[in-house]
Amino acid sequence: MSLAGVSCLVTGAGGFLGQRIVRLLLEEEEALAEIRLLDKAFSSEALRRFGKVQGKTEVKILEGDIRDVSLLHRACQGVSLVIHTASIIDTLGLVEKQLLWEVNVTGTQLLLDVCVRCNVQHFIYTSTIEVTGPNCRGDPIFSGDEDTAYESISKSPYAQTKRLAEDSVLKADGQMLKDGGMLMTCALRSMYIFGEGCPFLQGHLDKCLLNKNVYLRFSRKEALVNPVYVGNIAWAHVQAAKALQVPQKAKHIRGQFYYISDDTPHMSYADLNYELTRELGFGIEPRLPMPLTMLYYFSLLLEIMSFLLRPFVRYIPSTNRQLVTLLNTPFTFSYRKAQKDFGYVPRYTWEEAKQCTGQWMASMVPQRREYLKSKAA
Numbered sequence: 001m002s003l004a005g006v007s008c009l010v011t012g013a014g015g016f017l018g019q020r021i022v023r024l025l026l027e028e029e030e031a032l033a034e035i036r037l038l039d040k041a042f043s044s045e046a047l048r049r050f051g052k053v054q055g056k057t058e059v060k061i062l063e064g065d066i067r068d069v070s071l072l073h074r075a076c077q078g079v080s081l082v083i084h085t086a087s088i089i090d091t092l093g094l095v096e097k098q099l100l101w102e103v104n105v106t107g108t109q110l111l112l113d114v115c116v117r118c119n120v121q122h123f124i125y126t127s128t129i130e131v132t133g134p135n136c137r138g139d140p141i142f143s144g145d146e147d148t149a150y151e152s153i154s155k156s157p158y159a160q161t162k163r164l165a166e167d168s169v170l171k172a173d174g175q176m177l178k179d180g181g182m183l184m185t186c187a188l189r190s191m192y193i194f195g196e197g198c199p200f201l202q203g204h205l206d207k208c209l210l211n212k213n214v215y216l217r218f219s220r221k222e223a224l225v226n227p228v229y230v231g232n233i234a235w236a237h238v239q240a241a242k243a244l245q246v247p248q249k250a251k252h253i254r255g256q257f258y259y260i261s262d263d264t265p266h267m268s269y270a271d272l273n274y275e276l277t278r279e280l281g282f283g284i285e286p287r288l289p290m291p292l293t294m295l296y297y298f299s300l301l302l303e304i305m306s307f308l309l310r311p312f313v314r315y316i317p318s319t320n321r322q323l324v325t326l327l328n329t330p331f332t333f334s335y336r337k338a339q340k341d342f343g344y345v346p347r348y349t350w351e352e353a354k355q356c357t358g359q360w361m362a363s364m365v366p367q368r369r370e371y372l373k374s375k376a377a
């Protein structure tokens with residue numbers, strides 16, 4: 001299986017995952033013809049990194065908004081594969097709902113429409129485990145798969161937008177293209193992603209440094225999850241893209257969603273932070289700041305305050321019930337179906353993932369300390 005000669009568009013290419021997908025595409029032995037990178041903004045660091053690995057593949061940067069249809073036209077004209085990772089991630093409710101909706105849902109629908117008009121054959125959507133759950137009751141799942149029945153009732157606006165976007169993507173499978181061909185789509189439901197450059201890890205590191213080098217325990221030890229390393233979820237996109245080129249394989253993949261995890265040991269989100277930087281000698285608080293039920297009602301109280309203050313001031317609490325449930329519900333998934341249908345196996349072992357991520361976090365410590373000091377001054 002190869003992507004030799006393929007022209008591909010990656011949206012969200014300047015983001016944490018997007019950058020890693022682009023890097024893997026550029027490293028492919030049998031070079032792609034062209035990769036177009038679309039994002040609302042690219043850091044100079046990201047552009048420098050792309051320059052470093054650029055080989056025979058032509059790289060085109062398209063800076064702009066996913067809601068701009070004329071930009072989407074330019075981006076899709078002449079490509080046969082779209083990897084759509086661009087999205088706003090918002091677990092706290094910091095972003096206005098309308099914007100979240102426009103980018104995550106409308107943006108995806110606009111992109112699908114343009115793909116049909118521009119005869120794009122293959123479309124891979126980066127979805128999230130949050131479209132499955134956990135639900136508000138916090139029902140656990142252990143080693144679930146695509147057939148696991150689960151009552152998904154999430155109130156998180158982000159999860160709702162991702163679900164709607166995923167639905168549009170999977171429904172678009174089989175649509176007739178303008179040239180008489182057919183659009184084939186699939187969605188990869190990623191676990192929480194960790195790795196070098198992960199903005200969430202940086203946030204946790206900051207809080208740890210402010211807490212005298214002790215990680216806050218925001219999830220109980222028993223809340224086992226299986227996050228995925230950024231290199232592995234990126235690799236899953238590449239593997240799915242390759243398999244879609246082969247009609248015999250594509251017929252199993254199209255219209256399907258897949259859970260993508262790897263061999264990261266099952267542990268709570270808080271324990272993952274600790275594990276990744278164990279060698280730096282940081283500690284972790286042994287218990288949640290208060291019993292789970294109390295934490296839940298405390299979050300409810302903050303939500304009520306936020307609601308009551310709304311006419312006067314926009315107050316976004318640092319936690320909410322949905323987040324408390326997300327962080328404290330056992331929720332693990334296997335990648336068996338992705339392995340069976342498109343040959344996905346993690347490219348990096350847990351040891352490699354831990355080492356690379358840990359080194360990156362260690363390299364961040366001095367500058368984060370400086371930054372936090374200057375902020376406090």
Ligand SMILES: NC(=O)c1ccc[n+]([C@@H]2O[C@H](COP(=O)([O-])OP(=O)(O)OC[C@H]3O[C@@H](n4cnc5c(N)ncnc54)[C@H](O)[C@@H]3O)[C@@H](O)[C@H]2O)c1
Nearest residue numbers: 012014015016017039040065066085086087128190192193
């Ligand atoms: N990070 C995680 O733990 C995680 C877990 C599961 C799924 N995902 C999914 O993976 C994808 C990538 O996430 P990430 O962690 O790399 O986040 P990220 O924020 O680093 O990347 C998203 C990119 O989308 C771009 N973007 C946002 N709005 C845009 C717009 N209007 N027009 C064009 N580009 C826009 C951003 O600039 C950013 O570069 C997302 O679809 C997310 O839902 C992430």
